[in-house]
Amino acid sequence: MRPLLVLVLFLTLAGCVPAGDPVQGLVCRTALVALHPEDSAFDVAREIGDPDGRGVSVVYTVTEPGGRSRRARIACRFADDRAADGRLDLVFVAQDGAPLSETRLFLLERYWTDRGADAAIFAPPRPSALAGDGLALPHGGVHAVQVAVAALTTGSLYGLLAVAYCLVYGLIGRVFLAFGEIAIVGGYAVAIAVGIALVATPLVGESAVYAGLGLGLVLAPLVAGALARLLAESVVAPLAHRPGYAMIVASFGLVIVLAEGLRLAQGGAELWIAPGRIRGLVLATNPDGATATITLTQAAAITLAIAGALGAILLVARTRFGRAWRAVSDDPQAAALMGVDARATLVAATTLAGVLAALAGWFVVAHYGNISFGGGLLLGLKALVAAILGGIGSLPGALLGGLLLGLGETLWSAFLPGAYRDVAVFLALAALLALRPGGLFGDAHPGSQRV
Template sequence: MWRGRDVRRRADLSRPARAGILLVALVLLALAGCAPSADPGQALVCRTALVALHPNGTRIEVLREVGDADARGVAVDYRVAEPGVPPRRARTACRFAGERTVPGGGDLVSVMVDGEALSPMRLFMLERYWTGRGADAAASAPPRPSALVGEGLPLGRGGVQALQVGLAALTTGSLYGLLAVAYSLVYGLVGRIFFAFGEIAIVGGYAVAIGVGVALAASGLAGEAAVYAGLGIGLLLAPIATASLARLLAQGVVAPLAHKPGHAMLVASFGLVIVLSEGLRLVQGGSEIWIAPGRVRGLVLATNPDGGLATITLTQGAAIVLALAGALAAIVLVAGSRFGRAWRAVSDDADAAALMGVDARATLVGAVTLAGVLAALAGWFVVAHYGNISFAGGLMLGLKALVAAILGGIGSLPGALLGGLLLGLGESLWSAFLPGAYRDVAVFGALALLLALRPGGLLGDAHPGVQRV
């Protein structure tokens, strides 16, 4: 009897308890439903960024991911153990331009690590060169990146790869060919190499970077539009700066040494490379100058069934067109203008040209000035396509262009352009299928073999006589 009443009493008392437990569970479920959930794509981008924000060898354990209420950000709480430092909890918050499904929403606009924001430069480097890979892999069938437009041609995997490799070859090849034509303009007249055009191109690149800075600071535009406006300003400033510099060097160095015996021209041009490089370092600083174009708009050229893309950006396309147009314009100018007739006359026989009233010195100064304008276009190319400029970049750029000129037959303007395109193709093929660390070894080794077999290059004389350097 008492036992039955006790059981019933316990049963009666358990009913409100069960009701309370059910009420608490419902409240917790409601709160969980109200808490913002992290967007999978944004969370993956932010997790990808964690690796770049800590030193090599760091162990990271993600604890939770919380989305912002406006669906424009995600915060990742994690445990981090950096080398030589006790483990600790950390929090990284990533903010995006908008929802991932909105055009432009995937752009990373800020990153906070334990409440401290990354600098604009670190954010740009992180967004452009690191987290983009994670953003593209956010889902098994991710939406097309908002920065790309067009559907492209449907091709197989090999077709897309071949198209992308060919585009890379055209990009670097047009840059090398442009500067190679500048070298050939001078060598074709005096038979000597003036090696400073690589560094003159860097001067033009700094002029472009200054133009971008002016546009960002003074215009009412913002972001990508301001960068495009700055590149337009730089396209006006750079030729003025480099043409003036090249003309000064032509009158003060090239013309006086053009017909001196020995290697005075080559030694002087190497000295000018050092002077210009160190001068830029002292005036502009030793660090690289970066422009921040964000996600530059691009065009999809081809796609494959696996989701691979062959793309080209607007600045890349503009750089290729400008480089090829500049090189071809110089070739046409030499082939059909009054200056070109004087250039060819001095190149063939300077003494006979002088007897016919052609001013060889003025022709040489004009050729060096024109080569300086081509170098300005090369500097614009570097800033617009690669997004940065450095005082130390002229030496290797000039050396590659000189290799292209020799490959095509130095002194031949069409040969210089052809040599640049072939050099770009060789580098791109090697980088696509073979270890990139040995690329320059293969390029310069092939050049040595070519010169041993055909010293005049592809379009030069097969058996040239003694050449002046």
């Protein structure tokens, strides 16, 4: 698991380059408007501060009237650093590497940037990326970094929910399908927490959203954990050792009940939060200006998902609850003779799985910005595919299976028609079950297993 942590840390820190002074950045963005024809459209990608505090560079895309969009860059230097009086006095401007003449620089400052607020209202907004160019890579390298970020994002979500499935399957040898919908319940709790922060606090914009996400990180595990415990007591434990397909039928019915309950309570439309401008980090850049980025909420979601999955794995491996879980999983009769309460262990494991599902719901809202009552079934089925891929019943295998599934989906979307992606996923599952029923990290020829 150490390489996973190193990769997450690299993706989080690779783009951390000091940002420029925001007022100097505004002056430079104001200047770029004057250097292009009237009615040009701008989209600022990055704003980079010079190490000495006396300069700012702006990388942007410009679409001039009657022309095509192109990447451009403007570099501004000032008389003093950000702590001195001359920090807003332009002494040098270069457009796409070509310095402006002294005459053009004088006219720019005299008749445009020196007009203050009158000119600043035309400046394009600050970029969504925080700062920096990241690693300098060729075009293929930038594309590979962006694919890796997308794969890690999707894979960590699947892996987290796959661990939740394995916590229950490892004890009773049966699949409880409702964790996808429990994740959606947790996601609705997060969205409601964001709404509370927007309405009931003095915070506005991004600050309110981030405060709501923080509140949701507390509220969602409480709600989803309580729901999972209720279902464990009333459905999972009574049906744990019933023969046939009672567990699958009952859990599938719960998926429908929870989805319809959310639809009746919250409406059929998707619920969106108001993220404002999503800020992020530039991880890599190529000479043509293409970038690989990761948003702050995306990095937080990846970190939380992997930390939650690893925390559950360590809990099972190192704690008293984990010893009970392993004992019941290996031999429930022998565990009972040694005083282990199998029912209490199952209820605790299902509750913990519900908390992991709540973290998955937080992930969906924080990263994608929306939640839908009907999204739990597909999310749960893909997490189940990840658990089977890794060898269902193995917690580390479930996490690795999720990461592999995320990588496969991302590579398919990057190079093949996206409309057939889910078809390919479930065809791959069918082939895997036929060729290696125990999954990639399980027994290649498992004995008779209950479903």
